[in-house]
Amino acid sequence: MNRFIYRFFRFSYALEQSRRRRLTTGGLIILLCLIISATLGLDSTQNLTYQIFTFLLSILIISIVSSRFFAFRFSAVRILPRFATVGVKLKYRLVIHNKTNKIQHNLKLLESFADPRPTFKEFSETPEPNEEKRNSFDRYLGYYRWLWLIARKRVATAKAIDLPALPPNSKTEVVYEITPDYRGVIRFADLTVIRPDPFGLFNACVTNYLPQSLLVLPKLYNLPPIKLPGLRRYQSGGVALASSVGDAEEFRSLREYRPGDPMRKIHWKSWAKVGKPIVKEEQDEFFVRHALILDTFLNVKYSEILEEAIAIAASLACEVQTQESLLDLMFVGHEAYCFTFGRSLSHTDKMLEILASVVACQDKTFDSIIPVVMERISLLSGCICIFLTWDESRQKLVNYLKGMGIHTLVLIIQEKSTHLENLDVKSLTDQLATFHLLKLGKIQEELMKI
Structure with a gap:
């Protein structure tokens, strides 16, 4: 039954995308009226509704036939920036080359992304955020989960824009705007030029395949000035880590x-x-070096709490790199990773690229990150931990850092209705560790209290 529902959703999505591209709002209204009049006019001896059916059908056929005579040839160049950011509208340039000998009026342009439909495995195994709030029938069908997965894999949304008049055999530059909704990679597929028929019911479409991709970086929060404690430590091979700002060998x-x-x-x-x-x-060489430990250990592929943790990590890393120090970003995805940024080693953009590609670790335990921390413990001046929950294994790591004399800032993200509601962070805070609880939905407000 689940596979049947999945196939039905796939077919319905493809049909709906084709309908949206070809049939205008007016055309959809005409089509609905056509169906109603056909139903009411079955008995032509009792009423004249069949005449309305005949009239509407004639208009729709004329619209469809006229769209077949749209002879337009074009090429396009998409000029993309290096990155986009979640929640920030992205504007970029498109150069449209009209290859016909006629001026083209009344055209629209639509961006299309690669097929975002999830696989059956993704659909059946990925829970939708807040799915527990749906009734049992909604959860069984998974319609809202299907829509959410489509949006998550598509990454961004795009709407058709009106094109100016295109002179014959010339190039015209236009500005297109899309909205990145999630971090990840936007995979552009093609560009479609649309022209409605004279009645405005049916669209003629000419499509050019123009594949490109664009990385969407995590969203960034505003942060208060954060001064991380910790003394300068000796860095082995210091000249390779020192920059031209202070402490040069x-x-x-x-x-x-x-x-x-x-x-x-x-x-x-x-x-x-x-x-x-x-x-x-x-x-x-002696200078300050901090670790940023990102908790990625979840049993689901997509999660709002992980997205918030990554956004917080990106915001903190950008703030720390404005200080004259090194930053070791540590997390576990398919394997354990540690990337060093700051001073002359790497720039903020590179760090954000890495965070944009972080995935949940579903097959390992939290203890798998401890060897990465231990490897660099002697070099660290301080540490920032971003946790998705608070349990014995995470407490063990914080206690280990404290035992080594490492000043630690611990940020714990709290989902709604969890056991963390009763967590007393003030009792956990001491001279070497500072704890803050960040509630989902109020992340920005909570961060400003740090």
Whole structure:
């Protein structure tokens, strides 16, 4: 039964997309009136409703036939920015080349994305957020879950725009606008030029395949100034991690070469003078380094709480990188990852790219992130933890960080109606760890209290 429902939804979605593209609102009204008049006019001896049916059918046939004579040839270039951001309307340029010898009027342009229909496995195994609020019939059919998955996989929404008059054999630049609703990759498929028939009932369409993709970054929250505690630590291989701002490795002295010294430290002018290898000695590097631990451990692929955690991580990482420090982003997806940003290593855009691609970890436990933290514990000055819940394993990690003398900021995201409602964060806060509870739906307000 579930597979039948899935196939019905797939067919209905394709039919609806074709209807939206071809049939205007006026055409839909005419079609409904046509069906009603056909039903009421079955007995032509009793009423004259069949005449209305004949009239409406004639108009609709004329509209459909006239659309077949739309001879338009065009090409297009889509000029996209490097990124988009969730919730921020994206405007970009399109260059339309009219390849006909006639001026074209009354046209519309529509962007189409790659097929967003989920697979049967995704449809059957992915729960919709707030699905528990639906009645049992809605949950069984999964219609709202289908619509939600379509929107989630499509990533953005687009509406048709009116085109200006297109001169013959010339190029015209227009501005298109879409709204990114979710982080991920927007996969553009084709561009369609639409012209309604003289009655405005049926659209003639000419489509050009123009595949492109655009990465949508997580949304960003406004944050108050955050000063993370922690002392400077010695960084092994400091010159590779130091930037031109402060703490740059400085020359200290010269000495004879020792086996194992790197070639880059050889002072060639001194070698030429004394006739034997001479190397430069430089001061050690000490600067601030923080860890940002992102909790991704969920038993579902898509979740509002994970999206909020990623948005908070992106906002915090952008804030921390305005300070003169290093930031280690740690999370577990298909495997454990640790990426270092700040100073001369990497820029904020790269970090946001990584966060835009984070997926839920469904097949591992929270303990799988601990080895990643332990590997860099001696380098860390402080730590930010973004947790999706609070339990024994997460408490164990925080206690370990405190035991190592690492100042820790712990942000716990609270879903509605969970056991965290009774969590007393004030009792957990001490000299080395500060706790904050962030409620879904009030994330921005809660962040401003940090």
